[in-house]
Amino acid sequence: MATTVTQKELKVKAFNDLIETHVALAGSGPPVVFLHGAGGLTWDPFLDDLAAKFTVYAPYHPGTAGDPDAVRQLRGLWDLVLYYYELFDKLGLRSPAVVGHSFGGMVAAELAATNPDRVSKLVLLCPIGLWRDDHPVQDWMGMKPENLYKLVFYEPEGPLAKQMTALPTETDAKHDAIIKMTWALATTGTFVWPIPDKGLNRRMHRITAPALIVWGKHDRLVPPIYAQEFASRLKKSQIAMIDKAAHVPQLEQRQQVSKLVADFLRG
Amino acid sequence: MKISMFHLMPHRELPADFEKKYDSVWVDLPWSELADAGRVGQYYNWTLDELVYADQMGMDGVCVNEHHQNAYGFMPSPNLMGSVLARQTKNAALVQMGSTLPATNPPQRVAEEYAMLDCISGGRLVAGMPLGSSPDINFCFGIPPLEQRERFREAHDLIIQAWTRKDVFSFNGKYSQLRYVNTWPKPIQTPHPPVWVPGSGSLSTWDFTAKHDYCYCYLSYFGNNLAKKVLDGFWERMDQLGKDRNPYRTGFLQLVVVSETDASAEREYAEHIKYFYDKSLHIAPWFFFAPGHIDYKSLVRSTKTTLDAINKLAEERKNWKYKDYVDNQFVIGGSPQSVADQLEEATRKLRIGNLMVLLHIGSMSHELTKKNINLFAKEVLPKVHDIWDDEGWENHWWPKKLLKQPAVAAKR
Numbered sequence: 224m225a226t227t228v229t230q231k232e233l234k235v236k237a238f239n240d241l242i243e244t245h246v247a248l249a250g251s252g253p254p255v256v257f258l259h260g261a262g263g264l265t266w267d268p269f270l271d272d273l274a275a276k277f278t279v280y281a282p283y284h285p286g287t288a289g290d291p292d293a294v295r296q297l298r299g300l301w302d303l304v305l306y307y308y309e310l311f312d313k314l315g316l317r318s319p320a321v322v323g324h325s326f327g328g329m330v331a332a333e334l335a336a337t338n339p340d341r342v343s344k345l346v347l348l349c350p351i352g353l354w355r356d357d358h359p360v361q362d363w364m365g366m367k368p369e370n371l372y373k374l375v376f377y378e379p380e381g382p383l384a385k386q387m388t389a390l391p392t393e394t395d396a397k398h399d400a401i402i403k404m405t406w407a408l409a410t411t412g413t414f415v416w417p418i419p420d421k422g423l424n425r426r427m428h429r430i431t432a433p434a435l436i437v438w439g440k441h442d443r444l445v446p447p448i449y450a451q452e453f454a455s456r457l458k459k460s461q462i463a464m465i466d467k468a469a470h471v472p473q474l475e476q477r478q479q480v481s482k483l484v485a486d487f488l489r490g
Numbered sequence: 491m492k493i494s495m496f497h498l499m500p501h502r503e504l505p506a507d508f509e510k511k512y513d514s515v516w517v518d519l520p521w522s523e524l525a526d527a528g529r530v531g532q533y534y535n536w537t538l539d540e541l542v543y544a545d546q547m548g549m550d551g552v553c554v555n556e557h558h559q560n561a562y563g564f565m566p567s568p569n570l571m572g573s574v575l576a577r578q579t580k581n582a583a584l585v586q587m588g589s590t591l592p593a594t595n596p597p598q599r600v601a602e603e604y605a606m607l608d609c610i611s612g613g614r615l616v617a618g619m620p621l622g623s624s625p626d627i628n629f630c631f632g633i634p635p636l637e638q639r640e641r642f643r644e645a646h647d648l649i650i651q652a653w654t655r656k657d658v659f660s661f662n663g664k665y666s667q668l669r670y671v672n673t674w675p676k677p678i679q680t681p682h683p684p685v686w687v688p689g690s691g692s693l694s695t696w697d698f699t700a701k702h703d704y705c706y707c708y709l710s711y712f713g714n715n716l717a718k719k720v721l722d723g724f725w726e727r728m729d730q731l732g733k734d735r736n737p738y739r740t741g742f743l744q745l746v747v748v749s750e751t752d753a754s755a756e757r758e759y760a761e762h763i764k765y766f767y768d769k770s771l772h773i774a775p776w777f778f779f780a781p782g783h784i785d786y787k788s789l790v791r792s793t794k795t796t797l798d799a800i801n802k803l804a805e806e807r808k809n810w811k812y813k814d815y816v817d818n819q820f821v822i823g824g825s826p827q828s829v830a831d832q833l834e835e836a837t838r839k840l841r842i843g844n845l846m847v848l849l850h851i852g853s854m855s856h857e858l859t860k861k862n863i864n865l866f867a868k869e870v871l872p873k874v875h876d877i878w879d880d881e882g883w884e885n886h887w888w889p890k891k892l893l894k895q896p897a898v899a900a901k902r
Binding site for chain 1: 513517628629632633634635636637640664774776777780781782785786789790793794797798
């Protein structure tokens with residue numbers, strides 16, 4: 224995916240200096256933290272759009288850049304939340320807006336729930352974190368890749384899906400890509416295995432930040448019914464259901480979602 | 491050499507179109523479509539009878555293991571099988587390969603049940619301490635993959651302390667917090683039963699077994715040719731760590747089928763071998779290794795060195811016939827003499843002191859299994875039993891009371 228914005232990469236130590244976090248940084252304007260999904264961080268055109276209007280801080284989840292075992296310093300979700308507050312401190316962010324996609328959406332909601340003062344606005348792009356037995360979130364870590372693509376993309380055979388899922392043809396690069404993806408799933412997955420319901424349900428009432436909930440109407444990984452589940456637990460929220468999009472609406476309908484998010488963050 | 495019969499207790503009658511109809515033999519295979527409890531009761535009883543028969547025929551040990559939610563081998567509780575075997579066998583070691591440590595909670599349960607088995611059997615237990623497979627531990631039992639190894643090590647420390655400490659102690663672990671650990675009973679064997687750790691070739695397990703002086707067992711269905719590379723690595727690592735080359739430091743699993751002649755072996759066993767590799771091992775790749783089940787270093791190593799070879803082999807194997815499995819040593823098969831010759835070559839090549847042989851394979855009937863056990867014990871075992879005797883090593887990884895017994899089957 225071609226991106227246009229120049230990013231810098233910061234390395235910041237947090238959590239009693241035990242974890243050195245790589246943070247992609249670009250743009251100017253008010254700060255926005257972007258928390259990526261289970262597959263790891265790829266700087267994409269949606270982040271370009273954000274960076275055109277905001278200063279975007281996109282931290283790599285512990286273990287997905289730098290020391291692969293850094294994630295082992297965190298014993299659970301509570302540690303992960305406290306670690307992020309320390310990272311925010313190191314970045315000089317008192318109460319930034321936080322945009323989170325999928326796994327990152329759950330983390331964003333946890334950050335806003337544990338200490339509501341640390342998140343000023345919340346954008347949740349198809350977040351995980353809640354559970355309904357009648358509409359289970361699908362098991363993205365135990366599934367045939369082709370089947371996963373059918374759940375994640377509105378057009379599983381379309382150019383975006385191809386671009387996001389194709390492995391490099393060159394052997395070393397292909398192996399590196401497999402390792403990177405596997406380890407991203409491992410290090411994020413450890414906080415939500417085997418069912419991504421770790422008590423957010425009981426903490427969400429604490430969230431004071433206004434929230435924008437964005438969902439692809441065709442998301443089959445985390446069914447759109449969860450948009451209402453999130454909204455019903457939040458004090459101030461709005462839902463945007465996106466046509467012709469599934470689990471990556473910010474790329475599947477990028478212009479529309481970029482505008483929605485920017486308007487919400489500036490409003 | 492010590493030679494034990496391994497049993498998986500598989501489903502023996504999967505339908506012909508099984509591997510076409512279902513994605514995976516493990517994790518999400520529907521019981522109600524494929525199994526009948528009454529019939530499965532028969533499988534368990536056959537399995538027990540076959541292992542008891544192996545003891546009667548003079549095999550050194552009998553091995554059972556733990557797996558869940560599958561038709562490949564479903565002894566969810568190896569210690570239930572072990573308790574029957576503790577009563578019904580007389581001379582064999584009970585090689586429990588065994589209770590999976592990360593999924594037994596609290597882990598003293600392993601210490602207790604193994605001690606019970608050791609008490610009931612009069613000190614014949616070999617305490618297998620498996621990490622557990624990814625389908626079992628992560629997908630069936632819900633343990634986060636990244637925690638699996640850490641949980642294993644913590645459980646191991648607790649079990650060894652539970653067996654060896656004389657005081658009542660507190661155990662403040664990350665995964666187990668126990669105010670009073672005071673395990674009743676303790677095992678007969680002191681300081682504790684020999685420990686075997688099954689592994690799949692990862693460096694961290696080699697170091698772990700070396701550190702504690704345990705027996706490392708490489709359990710693979712891909713035969714001794716492919717195992718050579720792994721075990722060469724193991725022995726080199728032992729050299730680096732200053733450990734001796736005592737062959738009893740390792741174990742290996744080999745599929746073995748014996749008949750009167752090479753030709754009759756093919757005639758009798760070919761379909762069962764095909765069944766085993768096509769159906770019993772029809773494991774969906776996405777359930778085989780959950781992300782994080784192997785640590786980062788091993789992930790990099792296996793992706794870069796073996797991933798493509800494994801995929802290629804899996805493709806080739808689809809067209810394999812009996813002869814290919816035997817030629818490639820996935821299976822050692824043939825007449826007693828030819829099996830003995832191949833086994834000797836394999837064990838010397840790998841430097842294995844504790845050999846496990848899978849004598850029931852896939853869809854083999856009870857009768858054919860007994861024949862295989864009979865021929866193996868009577869005509870192969872005596873030919874390979876003394877392979878390491880001339881080197882004079884002591885087997886520290888075998889129940890002591892069983893070492894004093896005459897080692898050759900014919901004498902019993």
